[in-house]
Amino acid sequence: MVTTPICNFCAKTGVLCKKCKQKLRKGKITNLEVEVSKVFARAEQRYLKQLQNVTLDRAHQMNESILLLTRNGNVIIQNTELRQFIESEIRAPIEIIERKTDTRTTFADLFHPLDIVEIDQIYVPPDGDIELKITLRGDPNSLRFSIDQLKQIAELIANNPVRLEIHN
Ligand SMILES: [Zn+2]
Numbered sequence: 508m509v510t511t512p513i514c515n516f517c518a519k520t521g522v523l524c525k526k527c528k529q530k531l532r533k534g535k536i537t538n539l540e541v542e543v544s545k546v547f548a549r550a551e552q553r554y555l556k557q558l559q560n561v562t563l564d565r566a567h568q569m570n571e572s573i574l575l576l577t578r579n580g581n582v583i584i585q586n587t588e589l590r591q592f593i594e595s596e597i598r599a600p601i602e603i604i605e606r607k608t609d610t611r612t613t614f615a616d617l618f619h620p621l622d623i624v625e626i627d628q629i630y631v632p633p634d635g636d637i638e639l640k641i642t643l644r645g646d647p648n649s650l651r652f653s654i655d656q657l658k659q660i661a662e663l664i665a666n667n668p669v670r671l672e673i674h675n
Contacts, residue, residue, distance in 0.1 A: 509551045510562040511544035512536045518548035540566045543573065546596040554589050557582050564606055567663050569656055572600045576663055580605055604660055613664055614641065617657065621645035624674065631668075638668045647673050 511518050513527040513536065523531065523541070530536045543566040551558050562578040577583070580603045583590050594601055607613045615623060624642040631638050641661065647654060654671060661669040 509547050509558040511547050512540045512563065512565070513544045515548070518544040521545050537566070539568060539573070542566075543575065543597060546593060549596060550589065550593055553592065554586070557586055557589055565663050567659065569602065569659055572602050573597055574602045574604060574660060574663070576604050576606055576660075578606050604664070606664065610664060614661065617660060617664070618643055618650070620649055621647070621673070629670075636668075638670060639665050640670045640672065642672045642674065644674045646675065 508515060513530070514524065517523050517527045527536075527541075531538070531541060540563075544563060547558070547561075547563055560579045561582060563575060563580070564578065565576040567574045567576070575583075583593060583601075584603050590601070604617065605613070607616060611623070611626070614626070618641075621643040622645055624644050627640040627642075629638045629640055630636070639661070650657065652660065654673070658669055658671055661671070
């Protein structure tokens, strides 16, 4: 069964239960994530087998596209029909970012072919909020996304503000 930020029943019916409503109100999930969850539930009716191990973690509007942070979401990219179904339901092109077992590996994939030199946690006063500073090495022209987009994606993955530094 496809897993989304809202519960399965809510994704299928389109009506949010008390628990999901509260998540939305507290800002733990966004309206966009609720909408994309419903699309995934509709897609599951047609592509049950393909989507059975897929988890939708987050969804984020990035320029004209909708970025989907997933686990096992590569099946969507590999299946043109499924991808087109989701894109037509969302009414936007999608980009899939695959979340790996740990954040470091997820970042390594995202910033490929650049190398990660280091990831520092910076405590920002006055409340000691954590900001990640990611130092990369390599040619930024070979990246899959622009620096600004990468920052947005990294923040979605880390759930914290991110600062990127690139050394040649
Ligand atoms: Zn629910």
